[in-house]
Amino acid sequence: MKRIYVKEEWCLGCRLCEYNCAFANSGEINMAEALKGKQIYPRIHVEGNNSITYAVSCRHCEDPVCVKGCIAGAISRSQGVVQIDREKCVGCLTCVLVCPYGALAPGENGSMIKCELCLQNQCGAPACVSGCPNGAIVYEERDENQ
Amino acid sequence: MKQYVIIGNGVAAAGCIEGIRSRDKNGGITVISEERHAVYCRPLISYYLEKKTDPGRMQYREKDFYDQNGVRVLYNEKAEEIDALQKTVRLRTGNLLSYDTLCVAAGASPFVPRFDGIETVENKFTFLTLDDAFALEKATDRDTKVLIVGAGLIGLKCAEGLHGRVREITVCDLSDRILSSILDAERAKTVQRRLEDNGIRFLLQNSVKQFERSAAVMQNGERVSFDVLVLAVGVKPNSGLIAEAGGEVNRGVLIDEKMRTSLPAVYAAGDCTEGTDASIGEKRVLAILPNAYMQGFTAGVNMADGNATFDNAIPMNAIGFFGLHIMTAGTYVGEAFEETDDEGSKTFFIKDGCLKGFILIGKTERAGLYTSLIREQIPLDQIDFELMKKSATSAAFSAQKRKTMFGGVTDGTD
Numbered sequence: 387m388k389r390i391y392v393k394e395e396w397c398l399g400c401r402l403c404e405y406n407c408a409f410a411n412s413g414e415i416n417m418a419e420a421l422k423g424k425q426i427y428p429r430i431h432v433e434g435n436n437s438i439t440y441a442v443s444c445r446h447c448e449d450p451v452c453v454k455g456c457i458a459g460a461i462s463r464s465q466g467v468v469q470i471d472r473e474k475c476v477g478c479l480t481c482v483l484v485c486p487y488g489a490l491a492p493g494e495n496g497s498m499i500k501c502e503l504c505l506q507n508q509c510g511a512p513a514c515v516s517g518c519p520n521g522a523i524v525y526e527e528r529d530e531n532q
Numbered sequence: 533m534k535q536y537v538i539i540g541n542g543v544a545a546a547g548c549i550e551g552i553r554s555r556d557k558n559g560g561i562t563v564i565s566e567e568r569h570a571v572y573c574r575p576l577i578s579y580y581l582e583k584k585t586d587p588g589r590m591q592y593r594e595k596d597f598y599d600q601n602g603v604r605v606l607y608n609e610k611a612e613e614i615d616a617l618q619k620t621v622r623l624r625t626g627n628l629l630s631y632d633t634l635c636v637a638a639g640a641s642p643f644v645p646r647f648d649g650i651e652t653v654e655n656k657f658t659f660l661t662l663d664d665a666f667a668l669e670k671a672t673d674r675d676t677k678v679l680i681v682g683a684g685l686i687g688l689k690c691a692e693g694l695h696g697r698v699r700e701i702t703v704c705d706l707s708d709r710i711l712s713s714i715l716d717a718e719r720a721k722t723v724q725r726r727l728e729d730n731g732i733r734f735l736l737q738n739s740v741k742q743f744e745r746s747a748a749v750m751q752n753g754e755r756v757s758f759d760v761l762v763l764a765v766g767v768k769p770n771s772g773l774i775a776e777a778g779g780e781v782n783r784g785v786l787i788d789e790k791m792r793t794s795l796p797a798v799y800a801a802g803d804c805t806e807g808t809d810a811s812i813g814e815k816r817v818l819a820i821l822p823n824a825y826m827q828g829f830t831a832g833v834n835m836a837d838g839n840a841t842f843d844n845a846i847p848m849n850a851i852g853f854f855g856l857h858i859m860t861a862g863t864y865v866g867e868a869f870e871e872t873d874d875e876g877s878k879t880f881f882i883k884d885g886c887l888k889g890f891i892l893i894g895k896t897e898r899a900g901l902y903t904s905l906i907r908e909q910i911p912l913d914q915i916d917f918e919l920m921k922k923s924a925t926s927a928a929f930s931a932q933k934r935k936t937m938f939g940g941v942t943d944g945t946d
Contacts, residue, residue, distance in 0.1 A: 391940040394931070435919060435927040440938060442926065454547075454829070455822035457575040458585070459592035474589045476579045479896055483850040483859050484822060487937060488898030488924060528940045 387466035388527045390501070390512055392440045396522035397432070399439030403514035403523060404428035407443075410504050410513035427493045429501040430514050430523075441514065441523055443501035444468055444489040452481040452490065452500075460498075467505060472497040534559035536835055537621055537629050539611045539773065540637035541565030542574060543821055544802025544828035546592055548635045551832020551840070553601050559836065561603045562629060564611050564621070569662055570598070575821055577665040581693030587662065611638075614777040616795040633797045633835035636785060637828055638770035640803040640819055644763050649743035656761040659690045671760050672698050679703075679748055679758035681740060683710040685851060687764035691732050692853055702756055703727075704735040704748075714849055714860040719879070719891050726856045769804040769817055782806050784817045789843040791831035799835055801827035810844045811862035811888050811906050818845050844907045850896070857896045862889030862906040871895075871921050880921060885911050898924035 405421060407428040414420035430443040446468050453461045453468065460474035461481060470490075475497040481490045482498075493499035503525075504512045515525045536552055538545045541563050549561060571592040579585045598605055610624040614634065621629045642658035650656070657668050668690075672678065676698040680687045683705035691701050703710075709720035710727070724734060735756070740748045747757045769784035780786045780794035784806030791799045791807075802824035809816040823845045833840035848861035866883025876894020880887060880902075887905040901924040905912070916928040926934055935941040 389940065392938045394934060394939070433925045433927050435916075435925075438927070438931070440934065442938065445937070451822075454825045457821045458573050458590075474585070476576060476584050478575070478850055478852065479857055479859065479899075480822065480850040481900075482896060483848055483861065483899050483903055485898075485900035486904035488901055488926070491897070526940075 387446070388503075388525050389446060390443055390503070390515060391524050391526060391528070392442075393522050393524070394434075394438050394440035396520050397434075397439045397441065398520050398522070399432055399434060400519065401432050402517055402519060403430050403441050404432060406513040406517035407501075410507050410509045411499070413507075425494075427491075427499060429491075429499050431488075431491070433488075442488060443514070445487055446501075446503070451484045451486070455480050455484040467503060468500070469502050469506075470498055470500055472499070534632045534836070535630060536561045536633055536635070537631035538563045538635045538637055539621065540635075540639055540802065540804075541567060541569075541571055541605065541607075542637060542639050542802060542824065543571065543592060544637035544639075544824040544831075545635070546571045546597070547825040547828025547830075548637060548799075548801060548832040548835070549597075549601050549603055549828075551829040551834075551838075552836045553832075554829075555833060555836035555838045558602075559632075561601065563598075563603055563605045564609050564623065564629075565605055565607050566610050567661060567663070568607050570595075570605070572662055573821075574661070575689075577659065577662055578689035578693035580662070580665050581669060581690075581697065583696070590662070611773060614773050614795075614798065616777050616779070616798055619797060631797070633799065635791075635828070635831045635835060636774055636793070636798065636800040636804060637802045637824075637831075638773060638804045640767040640769050642763065643766040643768045645765055647740055647743055652745045653743050653761050654745070655759060656763060658763050659686055660767065665693075668694065668760070668762070669697075675699050676759045677702075677757065678760045678762065679756055680762040680764055681705075682762075682764035682766065683707065683734065683736065684713060684764065684766065685711065685849065686767070687762070688727065688853065689851070690762055690764055691727065695730060695732070695854075698760075700733075701731070702733045702735060702758070704738055704740065704750065704756075706737065706739045708737045710734065710736070711858075714847075714851075715858075715891060716864065716879070719858075719877070719893055722877075722893055723853060723856065723858060726853055730854045767803070767819065769806070769819070771804055774798070774800065774804075782815065786815065787827070789841045790834050790839075791827055791842065792834070799831035801831045807845050808843065809846060809863065810909075811846045812865065816847070818847055820848065822848070846903075846906055848903060850899075856894060857892075859892040859896045859899045860890065861899075861903050862887070864889045864891070869921060878921065882912065885913060887912060900924075901926065 408426035412420035477496040775781040803819035830842040881889040920928040
């Protein structure tokens with residue numbers, strides 16, 4: 387399946403991916419209305435140290451420990467995409483405790499949010515990728531076993 | 533066609549069903565369910581009392597889960613005896629069920645110590661099942677005074693769940709601190725303050741000497757009156773069926789990394805078991821939901837002639853009270869390192885150059901990176917642990933490791 391991959395040597399640390407992600411998942415049509423003056427809840431986060439930066443989002447693991455660990459049965463994997471049912475989620479943070487990538491965080495109402503590849507929102511394909519000014523985030527089909 | 537029998541209908545059983553079906557689409561699966569409910573999210577019963585969820589949303593799987601997986605569920609039924617030679621399970625109704633492979637996922641029961649006068653208490657409850665939550669809901673209103681015996685995970689989640697429903701909650705415990713199984717004294721104080729700020733009263737290092745109908749006489753002589761009593765002293769693994777069948781049992785049913793018991797063709801999973809704690813390499817009851825699922829799934833795969841292993845179970849808990857999030861994992865051995873600021877504290881336990889355990893209060897972002905350091909026993913000199921202590925981030929790993937994590941590159945070792 388297609389996944390998001392990052393090239394940390396190309397990342398500028400501009401955090402546009404975070405803004406594009408928050409906008410894509412806001413349900414608003416106007417970016418300023420969606421984000422201006424508001425706390426944003428992106429599903430991708432730029433991390434780094436003094437020398438490098440890179441964006442972290444869900445890896446959509448083949449064998450996702452968040453799905454197995456969720457105490458609310460709220461996380462599932464469908465056609466390779468790991469999804470969260472925010473209606474079922476109670477915000478206990480067990481998924482945060484088990485995800486080895488740090489890919490989940492609480493959203494605006496305390497229930498958890500994570501990257502779902504923009505397949506369910508108006509973008510239809512990852513907004514972080516199309517909006518990255520330096521091509522540091524890509525959405526590709528790769529055979530990770532080769 | 534193979535016949536699979538699963539004793540129990542909780543999350544470990546659901547994992548077992550999915551494990552079996554990942555390999556065998558046709559074999560017959562029969563689930564023996566003492567509870568009248570389809571598999572639900574047991575840890576959410578306190579959230580139900582808090583009105584943060586409802587029975588519909590508490591379903592662990594979709595409505596058609598059993599149908600889709602071709603599973604026959606015997607509700608309100610109980611397994612009375614396992615005959616490991618004949619490969620049969622005798623039911624309460626007297627019927628015999630034959631199996632090719634069996635999984636015991638029988639869960640745990642409340643441990644209720646003997647208290648003088650307990651028989652005089654009319655409104656007494658335990659807090660482990662959805663029906664327990666329904667019963668407590670029915671028995672309480674805005675005027676109710678509640679006494680909870682036991683300041684562990686169950687007792688305190690029950691307190692939080694009841695908080696908005698009742699007038700007064702008192703929690704007592706023999707221990708000198710709350711959550712003594714997962715917190716040290718200092719951290720326990722922090723969490724206790726949060727609960728006290730929300731009106732919950734504690735009587736610690738103090739147990740009930742005697743019950744007199746709707747009052748408890750404490751060891752220090754204090755008298756606590758109540759309308760509803762919740763007994764949350766602890767739980768004990770339901771290991772009796774295996775023990776009586778001649779299988780090896782310690783506190784829980786002893787299992788190996790394939791979830792095999794000492795009886796042939798009999799597997800076990802979930803809260804009734806005692807597996808290896810990978811953080812210290814010793815046998816321990818690890819009664820937490822993620823392990824239940826993973827053990828169940830592993831058992832299921834192996835019951836269907838697969839070859840699955842689950843060998844990195846560790847104790848871990850994500851729990852919160854009134855908005856204060858707490859995460860703990862592993863074992864608190866070795867040297868302790870602490871990072872504290874206004875947002876909370878992180879305490880790390882390091883031994884033999886590896887992370888063995890942690891306690892996070894309030895600062896829980898990306899904690900799974902710490903958990904994986906324990907699970908994988910990654911030597912800390914291979915990472916920038918100084919950075920990691922402050923912030924759980926893969927920036928503390930090597931560029932090569934990050935490429936395998938996020939860049940779609942294999943690490944070249946295989």
